[in-house]
Amino acid sequence: MNFASDNWAGAAPRVLEAVARVNEGAMRAYGGDEVTARVKARLCDVFERDLSVFLVVTGTAANALSLATLAQSWRSVLCHAEAHVVDVECGATEFYSGGAKLVGLPGVGGKVPLEAVARHLAVPRRVPHQMIPAALSLTQSTELGTVYSVDEIGALAELAHAHGLGVHLDGARFANALVRLGATPAEMTWRAGVDILSFGGTKNGCIAAEAVIVFDAERAGHIAERRMRGGHLLSKSRFVAAQLESYLAADHWLDLAAHANAAAARLAAGLARLGIRIPLAVEANQIFPILPAGVDAALRAAGAAFHPWTTASLPEGTAIGEDEVLVRLVTSFATRDEEVDRFLAVAAQGMREVNAV
Amino acid sequence: MNFASDNWAGAAPRVLEAVARVNEGAMRAYGGDEVTARVKARLCDVFERDLSVFLVVTGTAANALSLATLAQSWRSVLCHAEAHVVDVECGATEFYSGGAKLVGLPGVGGKVPLEAVARHLAVPRRVPHQMIPAALSLTQSTELGTVYSVDEIGALAELAHAHGLGVHLDGARFANALVRLGATPAEMTWRAGVDILSFGGTKNGCIAAEAVIVFDAERAGHIAERRMRGGHLLSKSRFVAAQLESYLAADHWLDLAAHANAAAARLAAGLARLGIRIPLAVEANQIFPILPAGVDAALRAAGAAFHPWTTASLPEGTAIGEDEVLVRLVTSFATRDEEVDRFLAVAAQGMREVNAV
Amino acid sequence: MNFASDNWAGAAPRVLEAVARVNEGAMRAYGGDEVTARVKARLCDVFERDLSVFLVVTGTAANALSLATLAQSWRSVLCHAEAHVVDVECGATEFYSGGAKLVGLPGVGGKVPLEAVARHLAVPRRVPHQMIPAALSLTQSTELGTVYSVDEIGALAELAHAHGLGVHLDGARFANALVRLGATPAEMTWRAGVDILSFGGTKNGCIAAEAVIVFDAERAGHIAERRMRGGHLLSKSRFVAAQLESYLAADHWLDLAAHANAAAARLAAGLARLGIRIPLAVEANQIFPILPAGVDAALRAAGAAFHPWTTASLPEGTAIGEDEVLVRLVTSFATRDEEVDRFLAVAAQGMREVNAV
């Protein structure tokens, strides 16, 4: 019963098969191979436009390269206070940008509020004393399992652009948001104003495959050089490309994400039926329920893996009792219905015991 | 006929099988999995001592993390003038170290001469005006296909240590050197004075698997944090670990390297028989012959892939005529005898035509 | 009527005379001169202990060198949300540290609240994903004209040390705080737990003279090299040293600060008498009154120079009306009573007109 992370899952079988298949024969190294070229072409199709693609193997690398491209060392980047880039990447953006400042804005459900951005941008700042905002980074779906609507992204991007900021989307869970919205990749990104995208494949079934996608080639800057000196240009690039090729083929990526989202919905519905509170909308593949301590203990005793969570992004007024614990449950393409149901059965038994006290 | 690079090869079948095999079930992410733990234990066995291991996916990352650990921003690193770290990593070491200076020393065959190091270290330098050497980086086997003897490494390391420098070994082609010397991994590294090793798997049959190995845990510094902020801690770390596990199992890595070296020897012997000059000893899996232009053209016409080469590391007096071209030929675990023989047959025909003129 | 900044003042006559006097003859460069040595000895006297001193010419340089010494690139630094280091130094600390993160904590009057630090430190953080706090930076006197008591510094430092953090004091207005408290330099710094001090001279009568003072030589790390590569080791160092020598001689620095503080007190008292609200205690040489717009206009028309101010550090409930403006008034060693009185006279006339409406 893995609900700890979509990173704890392995890879989707088709992705593994593609990796095995691409092994045959010699190919040019460092991205000069035909598979890398095909993936780029495929991404152009997927996003319905020409674009620049830079393959990497971690979301942290994709994010840091993206933000270093948008923000010079003396500029700042607005993001949610609990965004991956500011919270758990150990300063990767600061490192790649040479010291740009990440400004974390609080917001319910992990979403950057339009008003918070507007307020921050309304403050006059003096050059060269102060660090001027250069970029807005959004996470879709968010770290708290919610999803920006296309209109929300559009409004945030419009505001950002009006102040000269570039817009980055951390799409570590891009597909989960996309299938939730039923939008096209184009609609959820460049048509809504996104300039640079960290396109994630790893959490949704790849071994290790992410892409920095730059919609406006003029903004692609020197990502090639930054990636190289960051040590992120793989010599046998074909193996990363093959992952993404199979991932994108025949909408496999969307199916994988739809599966993960459905598992989350099934799990959330089950928990709700048990009377367990879930203070945030479950819109992708993450659920943040408030478990009675006894239920938490029963689940762990039964072998369920999941993380306790701390966040300042719950709706105002959400109370977590002394005998309760907020946890994060993550589903993935690999989550089986039996896992969900077993989790729910244990939780149900736990709830009965809690209520019996 | 791929003689362009060992990076153009795919992966060894056993490595691919291990990747497929490790896919089953959920595992802790970010290196907390059991496979990663097993690889570390295996490396302790291989090197006959306790050590710290940090898995990454490129040699550039391994080198930069290693050298950033040994050299603070205001220090310098001595290496060969044509070392990978100084020549083709786009400043990765400068990036990860925050600006340390790489000092390239010339030397025949890609080897750093002991006298050159001694001479450099004998120059008095003033703190804080001048950058003081902090590390010596050697490449084994070298970029020019030669191999340091264990004694040569020992003498260089002794000199380096006597001046307070740490010693790094870039082992992108570690196995090729090891089987050439018939030495143990311990003998070629820490017993000879190496402090930090970039242990390469990719060029010798892995998909993308390298390890920073620190022999003295006290020197491991903050590699964990540096790797994280460099974006090099893979979430699904098991897939990198599984590559190395199968690579190291049952001496597979040594067999792969022995095959590559044998292919190089067969190729070199064949070229020599044709009267083609090879100005440097062929001690691992790279050959740098001087081809008559006609032979070069004939080989390319026949579909052979290989790079022309420029180097200042040939023995003094090596003359390359106007109608000649220095090229690099690289063999790998995947090189087949037929490829070698076909290359030689085309070269032989080319030589006949050249000589007939 | 300069109340814009203590930076708008020139230098104290004695400081200028010392600069002229030190000009005679040749002296060793780069800090090897006897004047620099004498200043160091004098600072040891002033602080009643052995210490390391690094002269620089800006507070920004002193702060950045100090914090880069305490916090590695992957660590964070706690400070007030409106501290100079985080607000108006354009990322100098990020630059010198290679990307350390400044965490701004809100607090009334520009003071870092003990509880806010405790709360921040109580959050568990995971290495290597998260940036671990390495230092606490306090500003004394604060950016909002208040002064930490010795006990407050002691309590904050004790908490910081208990969590392994180093403690930095930004003493751009060190003397103003010192004379306010009537404490000794030792009491306000290392005896209270301060590890590294940016000792400011410029704002209080020097031309450009600051010192990084490290109380525990073991923590002085590589400031010499960092200063050099930052371009902050002046060749004719004697001229900086001479400023500080005269500044420190015969308690001149304390007299200068006492003058500035007295001017501020006189000004604050006068404004209060006029019914102008001053929401923060005036404890050093800065005053933040809320001026009716008409008074603000009248003062500017009369030639007074001062800045409008924006801050989130006013006491809760402080209301600034639509026809009011918060401003900052700064006095200095050079402020003359006539300036204060003229300012007050114009303000009084302005108040009469405002009240007459």
Add this chain to the structure above:
Amino acid sequence: MNFASDNWAGAAPRVLEAVARVNEGAMRAYGGDEVTARVKARLCDVFERDLSVFLVVTGTAANALSLATLAQSWRSVLCHAEAHVVDVECGATEFYSGGAKLVGLPGVGGKVPLEAVARHLAVPRRVPHQMIPAALSLTQSTELGTVYSVDEIGALAELAHAHGLGVHLDGARFANALVRLGATPAEMTWRAGVDILSFGGTKNGCIAAEAVIVFDAERAGHIAERRMRGGHLLSKSRFVAAQLESYLAADHWLDLAAHANAAAARLAAGLARLGIRIPLAVEANQIFPILPAGVDAALRAAGAAFHPWTTASLPEGTAIGEDEVLVRLVTSFATRDEEVDRFLAVAAQGMREVNAV
């Protein structure tokens, strides 16, 4: 008898007087003052064109800011192998640029040979693997006391521009070269192709005053922000500006340099008369004679201050015997004829004793 460095001299009296004179009254801080504006205007006159000026207090800061502007982190900068920027600034350029590589080219007399630049630029380099040259940095007068002719600068700049490189001139001893050549500032800089100049005042009579001068405003990039975060924007900027204003007034700077050069010429002529060899042309204010050890000892015993020197830039065939020592003698605006004559008298006596043996 100071011949150790022009940095050991104090400041020219007129410069000191200007500093005292500018002290009166309040002025805007951070370069918003009228003196800074006047200096900029004066520099436009001096250089006969519009230009951008950024005042700093060290040559290292000026150089590093200049080169960081010309070369991104992943680019390289060509300079002489013994240039100040590469040899004695502790990696300032690497620091400010975020890791750009300085490539030191050997050349007699400290001059970068045109052929060496051409040879370096003729090597094909691959993006993103290799660091591509972005700038050429020349030092005028050179570290070895020689002076590039205007034509030499022009030819080097033309070659650099033809390859897309920017041209930087390290003018720490700019005035000494200028008076030697009898050229105008415009002729020796932008008319010859220089893009950015480190204009030095300190060594030639200022306390601490240098300027980054950017001839083409489009290339001024973000020097303002870089200077700020480097801690090099002085709050009381007027005091730096006043130094340069008096320095530039009525050609005072040229007179000071002419004096230094004349002292060097007098010294060189005297040494030559004694039969002491001077292997490099004395074209500015530095002399590199080969002293018999006995003469060296006699001079030191008599209180002369000067540095022994090590260089690889002497003309081929220059032999320094076992009983000889190469030294550097530097004159300055403050060198008195009596000092020179006394030095020569001691040297003469020393030569007699040496010859008597």
